[in-house]
Amino acid sequence: MTDVWILGGTGRSARAITAELQNRGIRPVLVGRDAARLAAAANGLPTLVARSVGETADAIRRDRPAVVVNTIGPFTTTAAPLLDACLPSSDYLDLANDLAAVSATLRRGDDFAAAGRTAVTGAGFGVTATESVVVKLCQGRPVPRRVRVDMVPSMAVEAGVVGDALAGTIVEGLPGVEGGGRFQGRRYRNGRLVAGKLAGEPIRLVLPDGSAVVTASMPLGELMAAQRASGAADVVSASSEAPSSPVARAILPAATALLTIGAVRALARRRLAKVRFKAAPPPRDHSWGHAVVDWADGTTREGWLRVGEAQAWTGTVPAEVVRRLLDGEGKPGAHTPAALFGPALAESCGGEYLIVGDDVAARPRS
Numbered sequence: 001m002t003d004v005w006i007l008g009g010t011g012r013s014a015r016a017i018t019a020e021l022q023n024r025g026i027r028p029v030l031v032g033r034d035a036a037r038l039a040a041a042a043n044g045l046p047t048l049v050a051r052s053v054g055e056t057a058d059a060i061r062r063d064r065p066a067v068v069v070n071t072i073g074p075f076t077t078t079a080a081p082l083l084d085a086c087l088p089s090s091d092y093l094d095l096a097n098d099l100a101a102v103s104a105t106l107r108r109g110d111d112f113a114a115a116g117r118t119a120v121t122g123a124g125f126g127v128t129a130t131e132s133v134v135v136k137l138c139q140g141r142p143v144p145r146r147v148r149v150d151m152v153p154s155m156a157v158e159a160g161v162v163g164d165a166l167a168g169t170i171v172e173g174l175p176g177v178e179g180g181g182r183f184q185g186r187r188y189r190n191g192r193l194v195a196g197k198l199a200g201e202p203i204r205l206v207l208p209d210g211s212a213v214v215t216a217s218m219p220l221g222e223l224m225a226a227q228r229a230s231g232a233a234d235v236v237s238a239s240s241e242a243p244s245s246p247v248a249r250a251i252l253p254a255a256t257a258l259l260t261i262g263a264v265r266a267l268a269r270r271r272l273a274k275v276r277f278k279a280a281p282p283p284r285d286h287s288w289g290h291a292v293v294d295w296a297d298g299t300t301r302e303g304w305l306r307v308g309e310a311q312a313w314t315g316t317v318p319a320e321v322v323r324r325l326l327d328g329e330g331k332p333g334a335h336t337p338a339a340l341f342g343p344a345l346a347e348s349c350g351g352e353y354l355i356v357g358d359d360v361a362a363r364p365r366s
């Protein structure tokens with residue numbers, strides 16, 4: 001089979017991925033729970049109704065599509081049954097960027113390798129943009145000692161509600177991630193995942209366009225991707241979306257302590273899912289992935305990846321990865337995108353590298 005299935009076919013990410021697949025001459029099948037909404041989204045593309053993740057898994061086993069694109073969050077819940085269904089016949093891709101889901105999918109690498117199939121996780125903006133810079137900076141060099149990655153998305157916001165998938169990802173914390181508690185941060189120290197502060201290690205980062213943002217540590221999928229891409233023993237991942245103000249950082253420990261209570265978590269998830277937000281334009285022209293890599297001999301390299309609006313890029317990267325998988329360029333196992341296809345993947349999706357010392361002047365970090 002050469003079919004590409006997009007699960008969650010009525011959603012925002014699915015729309016962006018579908019458009020980019022069609023730009024590459026690929027007609028996907030949109031899979032979703034509601035026939036009428038699917039038909040409205042499909043615009044003439046084939047559709048398949050599956051009313052739950054379980055039904056979707058059964059359909060994958062029955063029809064054996066070539067590639068399954070999973071846009072149904074939270075991926076900590078949906079990825080495992082869909083990964084199972086993909087074996088032994090289908091390649092798999094998802095948009096996870098939470099550490100729990102990315103690490104769980106990467107742990108399935110041996111199963112996918114044994115079946116000769118490829119699973120790609122983290123195929124959205126954050127993981128791909130930051131890990132691409134790390135791969136670029138580390139190419140042809142020895143294993144570095146320390147890496148910090150920062151993701152700075154610029155996103156247009158569609159009016160709507162937060163929704164259960166995102167609420168679940170935020171509220172459920174890091175179930176099953178080694179090195180610390182469910183509601184603690186993470187970093188790598190001495191090659192191991194250990195507990196870290198949520199929204200810790202803040203820095204003011206001056207972007208190559210001259211504007212400034214504050215980034216602070218977040219235990220996202222980019223943490224594991226950066227460690228695997230570099231081999232560094234000491235790794236931190238940070239985001240401009242982290243609540244980095246002193247007040248927010250003071251409140252965070254108490255708030256996360258409350259979330260350890262299951263009933264509070266369920267209530268918070270229901271409440272958060274219903275929170276409405278207004279439409280807003282992207283805050284800046286570009287989204288940025290950033291990395292600083294330190295080697296034991298005192299060498300430091302810093303680089304950026306400049307891309308456009310982050311959600312649009314989260315349509316482009318999966319589509320380009322799917323095209324490559326269909327063309328037989330995948331490698332059996334489970335991977336993040338730039339670990340699989342190298343730093344050129346981001347460039348083929350319209351990204352541009354700026355390497356400090358090569359292309360741009362060093363910017364102050366404080």
Ligand SMILES: NC(=O)c1ccc[n+]([C@@H]2O[C@H](COP(=O)([O-])OP(=O)(O)OC[C@H]3O[C@@H](n4cnc5c(N)ncnc54)[C@H](OP(=O)(O)O)[C@@H]3O)[C@@H](O)[C@H]2O)c1
Nearest residue numbers: 008009010011012013033071073095097124125126165314
């Ligand atoms: N890594 C990144 O950079 C990145 C970027 C964007 C999004 N994401 C993640 O990707 C996911 C999708 O985001 P989105 O903005 O596309 O969300 P969205 O617009 O809300 O779309 C979600 C889709 O999933 C479907 N769905 C939800 N729960 C389902 C279930 N239990 N069974 C079957 N289908 C279900 C929905 O179907 P119905 O129409 O039937 O409700 C909808 O089609 C989220 O988890 C988000 O956090 C990651």
